[in-house]
Amino acid sequence: MDSMVELQNKSIVEILYKALLGHGTMEMIAKLLASDLEYWFHGPPKCQHMMKVLTGETDHKKGFKFEPRSVTSIGDCVITEGWEGQAYWVHVWTLKNGLITQFREYFNTWLVVRDLRPLKWEDHKQDNMTLWRSQPRDLYRRSLPGLVLAI
Numbered sequence: 001m002d003s004m005v006e007l008q009n010k011s012i013v014e015i016l017y018k019a020l021l022g023h024g025t026m027e028m029i030a031k032l033l034a035s036d037l038e039y040w041f042h043g044p045p046k047c048q049h050m051m052k053v054l055t056g057e058t059d060h061k062k063g064f065k066f067e068p069r070s071v072t073s074i075g076d077c078v079i080t081e082g083w084e085g086q087a088y089w090v091h092v093w094t095l096k097n098g099l100i101t102q103f104r105e106y107f108n109t110w111l112v113v114r115d116l117r118p119l120k121w122e123d124h125k126q127d128n129m130t131l132w133r134s135q136p137r138d139l140y141r142r143s144l145p146g147l148v149l150a151i
Contacts, residue, residue, distance in 0.1 A: 006073040009095040013078040016093075016100070017068055020053065022061045029060065034101045043089075043107025050091065050105050066091075074131050079113065081134060090134060110134045 012032055019029050033054065041048050049064040051057075058064075066089070068080040078093045090111045094102035113132040 006075070008098060009076065009078050009093075010071055010073040012095060012098060012100070013080065013093050014068075014071060017066060017080070020060050020066055026056060026060060029054070032100055034096075034099050037100065038102040040102075040104045041107070042109050043105070047087065047089075047107040048105070050089075050103070054103070070135065072132055074113065077113075079132050088134075 015024075016029060016032050018024060019032075037054070039051055039054075041051065049058070050066060053060045053063075053066075064087075065084055067082055067084070068091075069082045070080065072079045076095055078095065079090065080093070081088070081090045083089070088108055090106040090109065092102075092104040092106075092111075092113075093100050094104075111132075111134045112130060114129045115131050116129070
């Protein structure tokens with residue numbers, strides 16, 4: 001994928017988080033999202049904080065603060081991770097034509113993102129299938145379920 005598109009996608013997601021942290025309005029946030037946003041969640045049901053914000057159930061300027069500690073763009077996906085207290089989260093945003101079309105939220109879950117396209121012969125000697133892996137700082141002592149996301 002064109003690195004300019006990856007940079008644009010990363011920028012859009014960074015704008016979304018700045019707006020969520022109180023530097024924008026829900027109208028501004030809504031303009032970044034497709035009207036038929038696809039949503040998927042893994043974690044304790046009570047932790048669906050982002051969907052509550054995106055649907056307007058919770059005020060984006062109050063409650064759980066999503067402040068990304070890392071933002072990585074891979075193809076048409078942007079992966080963010082962060083933690084607040086004992087909560088560790090990973091978000092995977094998929095963008096198409098500058099609009100967020102899909103959102104996956106992982107709460108208190110280790111995530112590994114892998115590329116499952118067939119390898120070229122010269123690539124068999126490397127583990128280039130892992131594109132991204134959770135880095136939850138001081139949470140290494142905790143036991144969290146793990147998932148693999150294939151893109």
